[in-house]
Amino acid sequence: MSAGKVTAANFDEVVLKSSKPVLVDFWAEWCGPCRAVGPILDEISNEHGDKLTIVKLNTDEESALAIKYGVTSIPMLNVYVNGEVVKTIIGAKPKPALLKELEAYI
Numbered sequence: 001m002s003a004g005k006v007t008a009a010n011f012d013e014v015v016l017k018s019s020k021p022v023l024v025d026f027w028a029e030w031c032g033p034c035r036a037v038g039p040i041l042d043e044i045s046n047e048h049g050d051k052l053t054i055v056k057l058n059t060d061e062e063s064a065l066a067i068k069y070g071v072t073s074i075p076m077l078n079v080y081v082n083g084e085v086v087k088t089i090i091g092a093k094p095k096p097a098l099l100k101e102l103e104a105y106i
Contacts (some may be wrong), residue, residue, distance in 0.1 A: 004055045005057075006024065025077055026066055027057070044095070044099065087104075
């Protein structure tokens with residue numbers, strides 16, 4: 001299962017009201033590092049999707065949400081628990097580093 005897409009229309013339902021932690025990948029088509037981290041997040045989603053939901057939010061299409069959550073550089077990964085941001089990871093990282101950052105949630 002690869003990362004799903006989230007928009008302003010379903011952000012509250014998918015992210016803020018989720019019963020398990022949700023990682024939101026704030027990204028854009030033109031962002032090289034974003035495209036590099038995408039397949040890694042898909043792998044993590046396949047391996048740990050039962051404990052952590054991973055979704056992608058295109059900052060070009062959803063600029064109001066990007067501004068609301070203070071996205072100034074991408075990729076930016078926010079982990080939400082019970083509707084609150086509990087962790088922010090900025091920049092593309094290799095899979096072992098991401099797993100280490102996310103170990104409390106997976």
